[in-house]
Amino acid sequence: MMIDKDGGPVRDPRQDPSFDPVGESKRLLRGIRTATLATLTEAGAPFATLTAIATDHDGTPILLLSRLAHHTRNLERDGRCSLLLPQGGRGDPMAHPRLTLVARAARSQSPGARARFLARNPKAQLYADFPDFSFWRAEVEAAHLNGGFARAADFGPAALLTDIGGAESLLAAEADILGHMNADHADALALYAEKLAGVKPGNWRASGIDPEGLDLICGDETARVAFPTPIKNPAESREVLVELAKLARG
The missing domain is CATH 2.30.110.10 (Electron Transport, Fmn-binding Protein; Chain A)
Incomplete structure (x- = not known):
């Protein structure tokens, strides 16, 4: 090609x-x-x-x-x-x-x-x-x-590669977003992994977020949840993570 x-x-x-x-x-x-x-x-x-x-x-x-x-x-x-x-x-x-x-x-x-x-x-x-x-x-x-x-x-x-222009606030808030998801929404992370990424059930944790998706880990296993459209800030991350949880539960 x-x-x-x-x-x-x-x-x-x-x-x-x-x-x-x-x-x-x-x-x-x-x-x-x-x-x-x-x-x-x-x-x-x-x-x-x-x-x-x-x-x-x-x-x-x-x-x-x-x-x-x-x-x-x-x-x-x-x-x-x-x-x-x-x-x-x-x-x-x-x-x-x-x-x-x-x-x-x-x-x-x-x-x-x-x-x-x-x-x-x-x-x-x-x-x-x-x-x-x-x-x-x-x-x-x-x-x-x-x-x-x-x-x-x-x-x-x-x-x-991922365009990170204009996403400075998202990147700066990464640790807070991951900490919140891992502490309060472990059930949603497990749903993302199993229903959206198609991997086995487990104690999945969020390890990274960027404009195009969310990275997950479970022991030595990894998974990637791609966002439907790129995001640029923490508010958009909350919106897309809620929508993905609804989609996974559906």
Whole structure:
């Protein structure tokens, strides 16, 4: 699949018209918590490893890396990297969707990036403050989706990432929104996960919110609830979360 002048995919008329490559890619980006990270060695050879991942409000991947690791030293020398986010599941692994990102990584001192990562990966709080660990943002330069047979697409970052312009009040209120939902509306979160995201019942908690959706975690499981339309502020978040609860109960 080709890329149009705005960085979005150009649809192949032979593909299933129900195939939504951007929507599927956003789901994988926001829903997967473990990715393969490929970096470049000093000799220029590819070096792949496994790493935990979270996303910033706009969808940019966030990593927590130790300087003792080969891949971190590779990134310090050359920030070019690739991330593979596979859905996995039963049956033929090649039949499940996976998203490949081409990116350029750099250290981040953003408190927001730290908070987003630790909310998504709470076990990482045990070592996040070790002196050799640091947070990194992997700025996406290109994306490739393999959604299974005859379901592939290539596109630029503008199509994949979330526009957070004008959503400053929503992002600033994220901790309060999540705290309120987790403390007072655990039943609604469980309904979102089971009825709207289609995952198993459990003690689901909200780990992040952005203009396009709500991220949920339950142990090592994750779920993503996409909003019907983007939101920009806390008032709109309350409205959409109430409407989604009504929809889930219905």
